[in-house]
Amino acid sequence: MNQHDTPLYSALEMFYRSKPLSLHVPGHKNGLLMKNHNFFREILHIDATELTGLDDLHAPEGVIKDAEWLLADAYQAIKSFFLVNGTTVGNLAMMLATLEEGETVFIQRNCHKSILNGLELTKAKPVLLGPEYEKEWKVAGAVTLETIEEAYERYPECRAIILTYPNYYGMTYDLKAIIEFAHRHDILVLVDEAHGAHFIGGEGFPPSAVELGADVVVQSAHKTLPAMTMGSFLHINSHDVSIKKVVHYLGMLQSSSPSYPIMASLDLARKYIGTYTNEDEIYFKKAVEHFKKEVETLEFLKVLDYPNQEGDPLKLTIQSRCGYTGYELQQFFEEKGIYSEMADPNNVLFVLPLLKKGDKFPFEDIIAKLKELTIRKKESRADAHYFKKERISTLYRVQSQKEELVSIQDSVGFICAETIIPYPPGIPLLLRGEKITKQDVDGLLYLLESGARFQGGETLTEETMKVFHKLEDNDD
Numbered sequence: 001m002n003q004h005d006t007p008l009y010s011a012l013e014m015f016y017r018s019k020p021l022s023l024h025v026p027g028h029k030n031g032l033l034m035k036n037h038n039f040f041r042e043i044l045h046i047d048a049t050e051l052t053g054l055d056d057l058h059a060p061e062g063v064i065k066d067a068e069w070l071l072a073d074a075y076q077a078i079k080s081f082f083l084v085n086g087t088t089v090g091n092l093a094m095m096l097a098t099l100e101e102g103e104t105v106f107i108q109r110n111c112h113k114s115i116l117n118g119l120e121l122t123k124a125k126p127v128l129l130g131p132e133y134e135k136e137w138k139v140a141g142a143v144t145l146e147t148i149e150e151a152y153e154r155y156p157e158c159r160a161i162i163l164t165y166p167n168y169y170g171m172t173y174d175l176k177a178i179i180e181f182a183h184r185h186d187i188l189v190l191v192d193e194a195h196g197a198h199f200i201g202g203e204g205f206p207p208s209a210v211e212l213g214a215d216v217v218v219q220s221a222h223k224t225l226p227a228m229t230m231g232s233f234l235h236i237n238s239h240d241v242s243i244k245k246v247v248h249y250l251g252m253l254q255s256s257s258p259s260y261p262i263m264a265s266l267d268l269a270r271k272y273i274g275t276y277t278n279e280d281e282i283y284f285k286k287a288v289e290h291f292k293k294e295v296e297t298l299e300f301l302k303v304l305d306y307p308n309q310e311g312d313p314l315k316l317t318i319q320s321r322c323g324y325t326g327y328e329l330q331q332f333f334e335e336k337g338i339y340s341e342m343a344d345p346n347n348v349l350f351v352l353p354l355l356k357k358g359d360k361f362p363f364e365d366i367i368a369k370l371k372e373l374t375i376r377k378k379e380s381r382a383d384a385h386y387f388k389k390e391r392i393s394t395l396y397r398v399q400s401q402k403e404e405l406v407s408i409q410d411s412v413g414f415i416c417a418e419t420i421i422p423y424p425p426g427i428p429l430l431l432r433g434e435k436i437t438k439q440d441v442d443g444l445l446y447l448l449e450s451g452a453r454f455q456g457g458e459t460l461t462e463e464t465m466k467v468f469h470k471l472e473d474n475d476d
């Protein structure tokens, strides 16, 4: 077997070509009952189930086992898994398999909500690590080694550190130094690499957390590789992590009828990156550099450069030079049929295509449409931004406390009773159990005013939020 092989996808294709007669689930019968929806029907041809020859994700012995072996081979991991419920399920399984109730875990404050859900499930004791603030981008960046060292001095019992690498905007940092520090102190490093599945593509990409020696790494193949939505990878990269436990929790958390189209797309996505050549990379770099230069010629836009270390060339973050928020800018683009990945109060983020040599992408059309935009200068906004300053903090114990609604303005000093998450990017602004500061309130009002959307905080539009009735002792 080599990286050009696609055992699972090929088995599904062969199976469909053998004109099988379906007397089994799924109910669409290889797409037969969808005859009036041809567009959708095509994908159903491979929407199979655990039939002879098609293996079983939860006990792989055939084509899925081979496909996962090729995945581990591509990333040079000890063991790799296909995930059909995104990095979300990977993060949960990673935490459940490595953390016990009451164990101390360091968590990057600007983590994805799945990490916080994992915390609730494991009942581990979190120490939150505040990231650096990236001034020009007005976003949270990396957690530094200094912050981790300081946290370790206070909490030497730490069992694991959970980090996001890269961040949503493609920023990376010296993860290797952190991993070395952690391993010197017998601390596991668990990495949410949702945005970095393509990092093994070559020298022009930042190094993957797998290559840098993190113990477990979870990646959303669907975000940057050509995989279907919900398709992710989990890699075990250390003998200090129990494969058995990861299998146990993935079996518990994932459907017993995992989607074959998603799994097949993971097989193809692995082939895509596993066969990515130096020539592909040069071709990709040239195309995106050209696009970036063209965007830079548009006077109403500002293209941001990565702050320190190398960043991900697959991401492009832009700001308005005319006083518009990221959300407004995003709307201008959408009026021209250009859909971006995400907007925040200041930025719009593009996720570029991981082209292979000879691939065409309508960059010229995009530039032409951007040039059609006539954006008038707006009275400049005050240079507002939101950022939490605490470098090291913990959460309050909040079991069985009464909740109440207070106006956002009056919430300072209360303990927040809900996790409030601007989405995208899905990074919580306030956590359940976190003490609310004046800075949080200003940030929340600022985001509301800028047009941010939220998960949690259903009453925010009425300018109220849920808090706990009275303070509990800090569980520091």
Ligand SMILES: Cc1ncc(COP(=O)(O)O)c(C=O)c1O
Pocket: 085, 086, 087, 088, 089, 111, 112, 114, 164, 168, 192, 194, 195, 219, 220, 230, 232, 425, 426
């Ligand atoms: C940093 C990070 N981790 C995890 C996730 C969840 O990934 P998935 O959508 O694959 O479940 C996201 C999604 O945006 C993310 O940005």
